[in-house]
Each structure stands twice: as C-alpha cells, then as structure tokens.
Amino acid sequence: MSTQASSDGESQVDYTHTPWLDPSATPFIQIKNINKQFGAFTAVSDVSLDIYKGELFALLGGSGCGKTTLLRMLAGFEKPSSGSILIDGVDMGGIPPYERPVNMMFQSYALFPHMNVEKNIAYGLKREGVAKAERTERTKEILNMVELAEFAKRKPHQLSGGQRQRVALARALIKRPKVLLLDEPLAALDKRLREQTQFELMNIQEKLGITFVVVTHDQEEAMTLATRIAVMDKGNFEQIGTPAQIYENPRSRFIASFIGSANLLECTVVEREGNMYSVSQSSNSQAILVEYDGDLSIGANVTVAVRPEKIRVEKRSAVSSAVADGHNQLNGIVKEMAYLGRLSTYHIVTENDVMIEVTSPNQARYRDGNHPIDWDDEVTINFAPQSAVLLTE
Amino acid sequence: MAASDQSLKRWYSKFTNVVHRNLRSLIVGIPFVWLLLFFLVPFFIVLKLSFAESIIASPPFTSLLDWSGGGFPEISINKDNYLYLIEDDLYLRTYLNSLKIAITCTIICLLIGYPMAYGIVRTQGTWRYILLLLIILPFWTSFLLRVYAWMGILADQGTINDILLYLGFIDKPIKLLYKPIAVYIGIVYTYLPFMILPLYANMEKLDSSLREAAMDLGANPVSTFFTVTLPMTLPGIIAGSLLVFIPATGEFVVPDLLGGGNVLMIGRLLSSEFNANHDWPLASAIAVVLLIVLVLPMMLYHRVQASQANS
Numbered sequence: 001m002s003t004q005a006s007s008d009g010e011s012q013v014d015y016t017h018t019p020w021l022d023p024s025a026t027p028f029i030q031i032k033n034i035n036k037q038f039g040a041f042t043a044v045s046d047v048s049l050d051i052y053k054g055e056l057f058a059l060l061g062g063s064g065c066g067k068t069t070l071l072r073m074l075a076g077f078e079k080p081s082s083g084s085i086l087i088d089g090v091d092m093g094g095i096p097p098y099e100r101p102v103n104m105m106f107q108s109y110a111l112f113p114h115m116n117v118e119k120n121i122a123y124g125l126k127r128e129g130v131a132k133a134e135r136t137e138r139t140k141e142i143l144n145m146v147e148l149a150e151f152a153k154r155k156p157h158q159l160s161g162g163q164r165q166r167v168a169l170a171r172a173l174i175k176r177p178k179v180l181l182l183d184e185p186l187a188a189l190d191k192r193l194r195e196q197t198q199f200e201l202m203n204i205q206e207k208l209g210i211t212f213v214v215v216t217h218d219q220e221e222a223m224t225l226a227t228r229i230a231v232m233d234k235g236n237f238e239q240i241g242t243p244a245q246i247y248e249n250p251r252s253r254f255i256a257s258f259i260g261s262a263n264l265l266e267c268t269v270v271e272r273e274g275n276m277y278s279v280s281q282s283s284n285s286q287a288i289l290v291e292y293d294g295d296l297s298i299g300a301n302v303t304v305a306v307r308p309e310k311i312r313v314e315k316r317s318a319v320s321s322a323v324a325d326g327h328n329q330l331n332g333i334v335k336e337m338a339y340l341g342r343l344s345t346y347h348i349v350t351e352n353d354v355m356i357e358v359t360s361p362n363q364a365r366y367r368d369g370n371h372p373i374d375w376d377d378e379v380t381i382n383f384a385p386q387s388a389v390l391l392t393e
Numbered sequence: 394m395a396a397s398d399q400s401l402k403r404w405y406s407k408f409t410n411v412v413h414r415n416l417r418s419l420i421v422g423i424p425f426v427w428l429l430l431f432f433l434v435p436f437f438i439v440l441k442l443s444f445a446e447s448i449i450a451s452p453p454f455t456s457l458l459d460w461s462g463g464g465f466p467e468i469s470i471n472k473d474n475y476l477y478l479i480e481d482d483l484y485l486r487t488y489l490n491s492l493k494i495a496i497t498c499t500i501i502c503l504l505i506g507y508p509m510a511y512g513i514v515r516t517q518g519t520w521r522y523i524l525l526l527l528i529i530l531p532f533w534t535s536f537l538l539r540v541y542a543w544m545g546i547l548a549d550q551g552t553i554n555d556i557l558l559y560l561g562f563i564d565k566p567i568k569l570l571y572k573p574i575a576v577y578i579g580i581v582y583t584y585l586p587f588m589i590l591p592l593y594a595n596m597e598k599l600d601s602s603l604r605e606a607a608m609d610l611g612a613n614p615v616s617t618f619f620t621v622t623l624p625m626t627l628p629g630i631i632a633g634s635l636l637v638f639i640p641a642t643g644e645f646v647v648p649d650l651l652g653g654g655n656v657l658m659i660g661r662l663l664s665s666e667f668n669a670n671h672d673w674p675l676a677s678a679i680a681v682v683l684l685i686v687l688v689l690p691m692m693l694y695h696r697v698q699a700s701q702a703n704s
C-alpha cells in the first residue's frame with residue numbers, strides 16, 4: 001500500500017495495487033458460503049472469499065484439503081452443495097462451464113492427445129467462432145510467448161512434461177478469460193524453470209490484467225506469486241491475507257507452522273502491563289515478554305510463536321551488555337548446527353529443556369573456515385517482545 | 394532315491410535353462426504354429442480345392458496333381474469355379490446382399506451399441522458391473538438356442554404379434570419370420586455384444602478431464618462429443634465394427650433359420666453348394682472370394698492403425 005500525503009495534510013490512499021483494502025471496491029469473484037459434500041464427506045465447508053480484479057490469488061494447502069474442488073466449482077464442473085458464486089456480478093449457479101468467463105489449466109493438463117500443439121491451443125478460439133486468420137495469428141503469438149513455436153506441429157505425447165505444461169497454459173490463456181484458474185501449474189517443473197515460469201506468470205498477469213486463481217501446495221511459490229493467499233485446511237480457510245500478513249501475523253498455530261517454520265511455546269499468561277504480556281512455560285521457568293494487542297486475562301493458555309530468523313544467538317562469553325537486560329533472554333546449548341552458506345541454522349536446547357530453532361545470517365566471513373558458534377557451545381538467545389506472536393487458536 | 398532326485402533336479406534345471414533361453418522364440422512361436430496349423434493349412438486346402446474339378450466320387454473332387462505320367466506330376470488348375478462365380482449373377486447378387494446386410498447391421502449395432510457402452514461407462518459402482526454382466530450373459534446359452542427363441546418371438550403366432558394383436562395395433566399377424574427384417578434383427582441381436590465390449594474397453598480408458606477441458610474452452614456437449622469423445626473412441630468403433638462386420642458377412646445360422654430361403658446370404662449359399670450340391674470346389678471358390686472380400690477392410694484397418702501409431 002502506498003500512501004500519498006497531499007499538501008493540505010489530508011491523506012489519500014491509492015488502492016490500485018491493493019484493491020482488497022479499498023472498502024468501496026466490488027469484488028470480482030464472490031464466493032459466498034460455499035459448501036461441497038461428496039456423500040457424507042465434506043470437501044469444502046462453508047467458505048466465503050472475495051477476489052478482486054487483477055489479483056493473483058493463491059489457494060494454499062496440503063494434499064486433499066479441497067483446493068481442486070473449490071477451483072472446479074469456480075469452473076463449473078462441480079455443483080456446490082450450498083452457497084453461491086458470483087463472477088463479475090453474475091451468479092454462476094446453473095451456468096454451464098462452456099458459458100463461464102473462466103478458463104482452467106488442469107492439474108493433469110488434459111491436453112487433447114489426438115490434436116497437435118497448435119490445434120490444442122486454437123481449440124477454444126475455434127469454439128468461439130473466431131475467424132481462421134485471426135485464430136492463426138493469435139495462436140502464433142501465444143506460441144511465441146510460451147516459447148513453443150517450433151513444436152507447433154507436435155502431438156502432446158511427443159513433448160516433455162514442462163513443454164506440455166506450457167501448452168496447457170497457452171491453451172487456457174488464449175481466450176483471454178476474465179478469470180484464469182490454475183491448478184498446480186508449476187508442479188512438474190524443475191526449480192530453475194519453475195522460478196522462471198513464476199515470473200512469466202506474473203508478467204502475463206500484469207500485461208493482460210486477467211484475474212488469476214492459482215492452486216499450490218508450495219508455500220514458497222504462493223509467497224512469490226500471490227497478491228494474497230488463502231491458506232486452506234480440511235475444507236476451511238484458516239487465514240486469508242497478503243504473504244507478509246500471513247507470515248508475520250499468523251492467526252493460528254496451524255498457520256504459523258504451515259507457512260515457514262516457527263518455534264511454538266506453550267505458555268500461560270502471568271502478568272500484563274498495557275499491551276505487554278508476560279507469559280511463562282511453567283511456574284519456575286523464566287517469563288517471556290510479548291507485545292500483544294488483544295485482551296487476555298491472567299492464567300489464559302497461549303502459544304508464543306517466534307520465527308527462527310527473529311531470534312539472535314550469541315556465544316555466552318560474547319553477550320553484549322546492550323541486550324543483556326533480561327528480556328526474553330535464554331541460555332542454552334547448541335545441539336545441532338547446519339551451515340547453509342547464506343545463513344546457519346541452530347537447534348538450541350534451553351536450560352528448561354525446550355528446543356528452539358534459530359537461523360542467523362552469516363554476515364561476517366569466517367576466513368579460517370571455522371564457525372564461531374559450534375556444536376555443544378554454550379549460547380544465549382534473545383528476541384524482542386515485538387518479534388513474537390501470541391496465538392490463542 | 395536321492396541319486397534319482399539329484400538327476401531329476403539336474404534334468405529339470407537343464408530343461409528350465411533351455412526353456413528360458415528359448416522363451417522368446419517360444420512366445421513368438423506358439424501363435425505362429427497355431428496360425429499355421431489352424432488357419433494357413435486349412436486355407437491352403439480350401440484354396441487347392443477351389444481349383445479342383447467337381448466329380449461324382451468320394452471325395453467329390455479331382456486332385457490337382459496328376460502322378461500318372463511318372464516322374465514330374467502334371468498340375469491341372471481348373472479356373473472354371475471362379476469363372477462360374479462371375480457368369481451366374483446369383484453369386485454376385487448374394488455377395489452384394491451379404492455385404493449390404495452386414496454393413497447395415499454393423500451400422501445399427503454401432504448406433505445402438507455406442508450409447509449403451511457410453512451409458513455403462515458413465516454408470517458408477519456395482520451397477521456398472523451388473524450392466525456389463527447383462528451384455529455378456531447371452532453367451533452363457535447356446536447361440537443356436539437363442540436363434541430358435543427368436544423364431545418363437547417373430548413367428549406369426551409369436552410373442553411380438555401376440556402383443557400387437559392384444560394391444561389392437563394390428564388385426565391380423567404381420568409377417569416377420571422368413572423376411573429380411575428377421576435376419577437383420579437376428580444379426581444385430583447376435584453381434585451387438587461384439588460392438589459394445591470393445592467400445593466399453595476403449596471408453597473406460599477415456600480421461601474425463603479431456604471432456605471437461607473441452608467444455609471449459611467453450612465447447613457445448615454436442616461439440617465436445619464430436620471434437621473430443623468421438624475421435625478418441627475411433628479405435629473402439631473400428632474394432633467393434635470389424636468384429637460385427639466380418640462374421641456377419643459370412644453368417645449362416647441366422648439367415649438359414651430366420652430368413653428361410655428368402656434371404657440371399659453367402660453363408661447359406663456356400664452351405665448349400667457344399668451339402669446339397671456336393672460341389673466342394675465351387676463352395677471352396679465361394680469361400681476364397683469371401684475371404685478376399687473380408688481381408689480388404691482388415692488391411693485397411695491396419696493401415697489406419699499404423700498411420701495413427703506413426704503420427
């Protein structure tokens with residue numbers, strides 16, 4: 001969100017890149033209380049979601065949590081058991097897939113094996129009744145975009161997995177739908193090609209202004225691609241927000257551990273001073289100070305979540321007096337250490353026998369190749385009260 | 394005892410070694426020997442017969458090789474049987490009529506069988522297997538018996554006429570039995586499973602996401618059928634059609650029992666030349682020509698398959 005302060009002191013907010021924050025914007029896709037049952041099994045349970053025009057929205061979740069089912073309901077292949085879906089203000093109930101302004105890229109690609117690449121891609125335009133000349137033109141254009149021009153005459157089974165995937169993407173894109181649904185579009189690609197295609201997708205999205213809904217179970221991919229993410233679990237949305245919101249303000253223990261990694265400490269509230277809460281793991285352990293805006297009573301059970309990179313670690317002998325004020329400062333011993341080049345990961349067992357994961361950037365160069373902090377070293381860790389999150393769910 | 398056990402084991406391992414070494418040629422060899430014994434040898438016998446002359450004797454034909462001259466035998470090839478097939482237009486008419494009936498029945502089988510196979514594939518759970526079982530069930534009774542049953546159904550006092558009379562649609566029985574319609578009904582009934590089963594096997598493998606992809610790209614159900622489902626099931630259509638067309642062309646039992654003498658079919662003609670006229674050479678010539686007529690579409694099918702595999 002960029003804030004432009006005008007000269008008279010009245011601030012005006014520009015929502016072009018963050019339409020979900022604009023209270024006056026109408027959502028492009030409205031999912032209202034959608035429920036989907038397969039027999040007695042609930043695949044998607046009572047979810048609501050607004051997606052805005054031009055968003056690149058990611059549905060993130062583990063296997064079998066209902067991502068594909070939700071996407072299929074948007075495309076019209078699956079009828080919601082209850083609830084409604086509106087796209088561009090039109091209720092999609094009763095509208096068959098071939099009349100929806102939506103195209104989908106299938107998890108299995110679903111390329112027509114009896115047609116060559118060119119025919120596969122032009123299929124949608126042909127059904128639309130686009131004239132031959134324009135069809136050829138647009139097919140050629142999109143073939144160039146996905147860098148498959150030289151494979152135009154090949155059949156799908158003569159392509160590599162990544163090439164097939166790009167054909168599937170081109171076939172879904174060529175109709176310039178209002179909404180493009182992508183079911184795990186990059187799963188079959190190697191890391192390098194995946195990153196490249198991620199940026200390609202973002203470029204296409206920006207260029208064509210199509211609203212993307214991308215399903216993925218790769219949280220890094222979701223963080224890279226998406227304007228916003230909905231994290232799903234067992235047919236529910238656990239949290240919806242921007243990558244940063246979800247990462248920095250996880251709503252529940254599930255989110256905190258699903259997105260990135262987090263140290264989760266079971267605690268009870270012992271003291272409160274404004275928005276500074278003092279919590280502790282047991283009566284005899286040291287209190288942890290956490291800043292929290294909510295209202296909690298003394299004795300409430302909470303979980304403290306701290307990301308590994310938000311914790312500082314220092315050799316006990318080298319602890320500077322500046323941080324040695326007692327706040328969230330714990331002593332421990334390094335049990336595991338992994339040097340990853342850019343950063344190092346430590347597993348530290350504290351004095352009251354809790355394992356804490358810490359990652360720290362390797363800012364200084366270890367010229368002699370020896371790591372300053374090593375296995376079995378006695379260390380002190382500390383983190384700011386603002387770096388931890390209190391979770392009640 | 395132990396010694397013989399040992400030698401038995403050694404012999405066995407030797408045997409399995411030989412088998413393993415020759416397994417490849419064995420696997421290729423068995424169908425080859427089978428074809429040689431049960432197809433090629435009889436075919437050459439029939440081919441030889443078709444060039445012989447019919448005589449009143451036992452067996453009722455001349456030998457192609459005349460050894461009486463001593464030394465090299467004299468080969469006498471008699472083309473009269475084939476010439477006779479051309480001269481008397483009965484044969485040509487019968488061939489054409491057989492082809493007409495077989496083609497018509499194949500098309501009817503396809504029109505009935507395709508939606509049936511599609512319906513079975515789209516059925517979920519145990520019902521699917523019950524339906525499949527119902528398709529195969531008729532094979533468990535004798536084919537002849539089932540054709541006799543059709544005689545009962547189609548006769549003047551048969552089931553169909555009884556029902557139509559009872560409902561008042563007609564006031565005197567309509568003739569069905571010993572009419573061409575009876576032959577069509579009989580052949581379609583007999584060969585319908587041979588159309589449905591290959592189609593079912595083909596459709597079962599069809600990925601439903603392809604149909605969804607077509608719909609997603611704007612194809613309505615009709616357009617989806619013609620652009621995706623139909624082309625994808627073409628191999629099943631071809632296999633099923635051949636399985637119906639080939640035996641239907643040479644069909645003997647159905648035209649004999651349900652068509653009486655009124656429906657010309659090559660199978661009946663062949664049988665009467667063989668049994669009634671004792672003209673084995675002519676019957677053989679009829680069979681050879683029939684084979685050629687049937688092999689042509691087969692070769693066409695192979696061409697299509699080969700070109701599909703290549704592209």
Ligand SMILES: Nc1ncnc2c1ncn2[C@@H]1O[C@H](COP(=O)(O)OP(=O)(O)OP(=O)(O)O)[C@@H](O)[C@H]1O
Pocket residue numbers: 038041043061062063064065066067068069070217
């Ligand atoms: N047609 C169906 N009949 C019965 N159950 C189904 C059907 N389709 C999906 N399910 C069930 O619904 C749940 C959600 O499935 P879905 O395909 O949406 O998962 P997903 O989140 O896409 O998982 P993945 O990441 O593995 O693709 C699964 O438990 C699945 O078994």
Ligand SMILES: [Mg+2]
Pocket residue numbers: 067068069107183
């Ligand atoms: Mg899925």
